Amino acid sequence: xxxxxxxxxxxxxxAGPALAADRxxxxxxxxxxxxxxxxxxxxxxxALRKAVDALVTNPSEETLMAARTAWLxxxxxxxxxxxFRFGNPIVDDWEGKVNAWPLDxxxxxxxxxxxxxxxxxxEFAALNVVATPNFTLSGxxxxxxxxxxxxxxxxxxxxxxxxxxVASGYHAIEFLLWGQDLNGHAFGAGDRAWTDYAQGDDCTNxxxxxxxxxxxxxxxxxxxxxxxxxxxxxxxxxAREALTADETAGIVAILTGMGSLSYGEQAGERMRLGLMxxxxxxxxxxxxDNTHNSHYYDGMGIRNVYLGRYERVDGSxxxxxxxxxxxxxxxxxxxxxxxxxxxxxxEKLGEIKAAAxxxxxxxxxxERGNAEGEALVMGGVNALIDQTRSIERAxxxxxxxxxxxxxxxxxxxxxxxxx
Amino acid sequence: xxxxxTCCIALCASLWSGAGWAxxxxxxxxxxxxxxxxxxxxxxxxxxxxxxxxxxxxDSDALRxxxxxxxxxxxxxxxxxxxxxxxxxxxxxxxxxxxxxxxxPKSLQGLIAAEDPVVESVEAFGQVSIAxxxxxxxxxxxxxxxxxxxxxxxxxLTRAVARDTSEIAEAIFxxxxxxxxxFDAESDRYRSTxxxxxxxxxxxxxxxxxxxDTRIGRPMGSFDKPRPTRAEARRxxxxxxxxxxxxxxxxxxxxxxxxxxxxxxxxxxxxxxKAFAEIDAQESPIFAGVDNPAGRxxxxxxxxxxxxxxxxxxxxxxxxxGVIAGFNSQDGD
Numbered sequence: 039x040x041x042x043x044x045x046x047x048x049x050x051x052x053a054g055p056a057l058a059a060d061r062x063x064x065x066x067x068x069x070x071x072x073x074x075x076x077x078x079x080x081x082x083x084x085a086l087r088k089a090v091d092a093l094v095t096n097p098s099e100e101t102l103m104a105a106r107t108a109w110l111x112x113x114x115x116x117x118x119x120x121x122f123r124f125g126n127p128i129v130d131d132w133e134g135k136v137n138a139w140p141l142d143x144x145x146x147x148x149x150x151x152x153x154x155x156x157x158x159x160x161e162f163a164a165l166n167v168v169a170t171p172n173f174t175l176s177g178x179x180x181x182x183x184x185x186x187x188x189x190x191x192x193x194x195x196x197x198x199x200x201x202x203x204v205a206s207g208y209h210a211i212e213f214l215l216w217g218q219d220l221n222g223h224a225f226g227a228g229d230r231a232w233t234d235y236a237q238g239d240d241c242t243n244x245x246x247x248x249x250x251x252x253x254x255x256x257x258x259x260x261x262x263x264x265x266x267x268x269x270x271x272x273x274x275x276x277a278r279e280a281l282t283a284d285e286t287a288g289i290v291a292i293l294t295g296m297g298s299l300s301y302g303e304q305a306g307e308r309m310r311l312g313l314m315x316x317x318x319x320x321x322x323x324x325x326x327d328n329t330h331n332s333h334y335y336d337g338m339g340i341r342n343v344y345l346g347r348y349e350r351v352d353g354s355x356x357x358x359x360x361x362x363x364x365x366x367x368x369x370x371x372x373x374x375x376x377x378x379x380x381x382x383x384x385e386k387l388g389e390i391k392a393a394a395x396x397x398x399x400x401x402x403x404x405e406r407g408n409a410e411g412e413a414l415v416m417g418g419v420n421a422l423i424d425q426t427r428s429i430e431r432a433x434x435x436x437x438x439x440x441x442x443x444x445x446x447x448x449x450x451x452x453x454x455x456x457x
Numbered sequence: 458x459x460x461x462x463t464c465c466i467a468l469c470a471s472l473w474s475g476a477g478w479a480x481x482x483x484x485x486x487x488x489x490x491x492x493x494x495x496x497x498x499x500x501x502x503x504x505x506x507x508x509x510x511x512x513x514x515x516d517s518d519a520l521r522x523x524x525x526x527x528x529x530x531x532x533x534x535x536x537x538x539x540x541x542x543x544x545x546x547x548x549x550x551x552x553x554x555x556x557x558x559x560x561x562p563k564s565l566q567g568l569i570a571a572e573d574p575v576v577e578s579v580e581a582f583g584q585v586s587i588a589x590x591x592x593x594x595x596x597x598x599x600x601x602x603x604x605x606x607x608x609x610x611x612x613x614l615t616r617a618v619a620r621d622t623s624e625i626a627e628a629i630f631x632x633x634x635x636x637x638x639x640f641d642a643e644s645d646r647y648r649s650t651x652x653x654x655x656x657x658x659x660x661x662x663x664x665x666x667x668x669x670d671t672r673i674g675r676p677m678g679s680f681d682k683p684r685p686t687r688a689e690a691r692r693x694x695x696x697x698x699x700x701x702x703x704x705x706x707x708x709x710x711x712x713x714x715x716x717x718x719x720x721x722x723x724x725x726x727x728x729x730x731k732a733f734a735e736i737d738a739q740e741s742p743i744f745a746g747v748d749n750p751a752g753r754x755x756x757x758x759x760x761x762x763x764x765x766x767x768x769x770x771x772x773x774x775x776x777x778x779g780v781i782a783g784f785n786s787q788d789g790d
Contacts, residue, residue, distance in 0.1 A: 140558070157559055176682075199682045202557070297784040314546050314553075314587040315560055407584045430655075430783045437781065 067358030073271035080264035082112035117335030124298035125291035141204035330394035502626035509619035515605035536664025541632035560588035
């Protein structure tokens with residue numbers, strides 16, 4: 039992106055020390071990071087799609103394990119893109135298709151008796167589409183004899199207007215690969231047998247062909263959704279254009295994404311609430327027990343955005359002028375403070391990750407009276423809350439340039455927390 | 458699907474900079490608008506604990522009245538979810554709602570089925586899931602037919618929840634005595650008067666947001682799918698009452714912040730007056746009318762009036778104080 043020097047000089051006189059021209063370059067970096075991140079997520083999802091294909095054509099313990107490994111590999115780049123979600127309407131409106139959580143998994147497939155049936159909140163909590171080719175949904179007869187990506191995205195997802203009816207995305211696929219985690223607060227993840235995909239007499243739990251169709255369709259959908267989002271951040275993509283249309287609004291979008299993910303979403307909804315409810319299912323990747331990684335890479339995504347630097351799956355690095363540079367230009371101490379806090383968060387989330395990898399898994403940390411687990415989780419929560427305060431300071435600092443954000447009311451329509 | 462975008466940063470324009478910003482004393486505002494509310498909550502919660510101790514039966518008039526008074530006191534401070542209320546999950550334990558996972562009845566059922574001895578100790582009960590504690594859990598125990606039956610264990614559970622509620626309310630009030638000083642000059646927590654005022658301003662905006670989106674918005678659902686059973690505290694028919702109490706509380710705080718800006722204060726007062734008029738026009742205390750066109754229209758008018766208050770506060774009061782809305786815990790989905 040070229041800036042004419044005279045333009046920079048003229049703006050500098052009007053706008054003061056924070057150079058308006060720098061902002062365009064910062065937005066470019068951010069959009070580059072988003073494009074690279076969603077491309078990595080899409081490519082690892084394509085690898086997952088291949089592994090799923092191997093599983094359903096040649097079901098075995100090995101092919102199931104390979105599919106699980108591919109799913110886990112795709113989570114790391116995807117979670118780092120969550121920092122792009124809040125602040126960019128294109129992402130936020132789309133996100134529910136790929137990463138909605140928590141889910142009433144009984145909508146999709148068989149569940150344990152203790153799961154219960156339809157609830158006051160959700161009539162379809164135990165629908166079990168895999169076993170039910172025909173059913174009535176909100177007064178309409180549904181033909182689900184063929185399980186297709188369209189059936190999943192257009193009919194089943196958020197069926198009956200209920201957000202817990204998650205039919206697509208990472209967590210639906212996670213459930214189909216791992217099954218319910220029936221270990222409560224004890225060690226262990228979901229333990230679906232590969233024979234749930236065996237055809238003929240070896241099939242366990244019935245309808246293995248329909249289960250395989252569901253898994254394949256859901257994975258196809260994940261790949262196409264991620265590819266679509268990567269394209270939105272490409273050179274002429276809508277997300278990139280929306281971001282760069284107004285430089286100040288773009289910077290606000292970046293900081294909004296950082297702050298909203300840090301505080302309301304990650305520290306609140308995903309971490310603290312689970313601890314307060316002592317519920318082992320209140321973990322983000324509850325079937326696979328991968329929550330420690332999910333949290334870790336979310337935190338890393340926030341730091342990536344601030345520093346304008348992302349290390350791709352292949353090890354190459356995307357980087358450029360960053361919000362950190364903008365903040366440092368105006369207040370070097372605040373920049374150091376915020377960078378320090380982002381690092382502290384990564385240390386704290388790293389402690390959770392290390393503990394989980396050492397056998398103290400995230401759902402064990404949530405148990406009532408488990409002081410060690412509470413300390414670990416709250417370490418992450420407090421660090422995230424603390425960094426939010428510094429992000430607010432950065433907003434105040436960068437916002438004082440004489441430009442009012444138009445239409446911020448439309449952005450200020452949040453859903454309720456802790457739903 | 459609606460996954461509303463959740464940023465709530467509204468940058469203040471510095472076009473007004475330097476001239477005419479109102480700078481009320483945050484310590485004085487805390488003394489008049491915050492401390493009395495938490496003192497009342499502590500007192501009423503103590504009465505609740507005593508009432509449960511005296512008579513734990515779900516249909517006890519004295520117990521229900523004490524619970525209602527204490528719940529009123531909570532709703533009046535429910536927008537002040539920072540500082541001492543945020544410590545150790547206190548506010549969450551007092552008020553876990555909305556409960557989209559049905560966690561409150563499930564957790565209570567779990568305790569009752571196991572006759573969990575955790576009710577015997579104050580300290581141990583403090584470790585119980587927030588879903589089984591506080592005002593909303595007590596509502597199930599006092600008003601829900603599935604729970605409001607006298608048994609030895611449910612009596613002990615009611616007493617434990619009431620006692621825990623009282624402990625928490627007292628702890629918040631005690632901590633506020635010292636926390637109030639944080640609003641003075643340049644404390645560690647608030648680096649400037651603006652940061653201290655921002656915290657109070659955020660309490661107004663996030664309180665209004667919760668009332669509009671959650672207290673009113675959840676039972677509204679969508680036109681095709683209204684959700685009257687999601688109304689807050691519908692078992693005790695307190696839904697609309699909570700809207701009124703919470704608006705009274707945020708109005709009082711907003712006006713205290715606008716004390717030096719009579720024109721803004723007048724606009725705020727006018728917007729609130731219209732909202733209260735819409736409350737008076739509601740026919741059902743529990744939003745039962747959201748599933749018929751006329752009833753729904755009334756609720757829509759109420760929500761629009763609360764949205765108007767939000768707009769006035771955000772667009773007029775924020776710039777006047779020189780603060781931004783910042784982030785709050787309702788960001789996210």
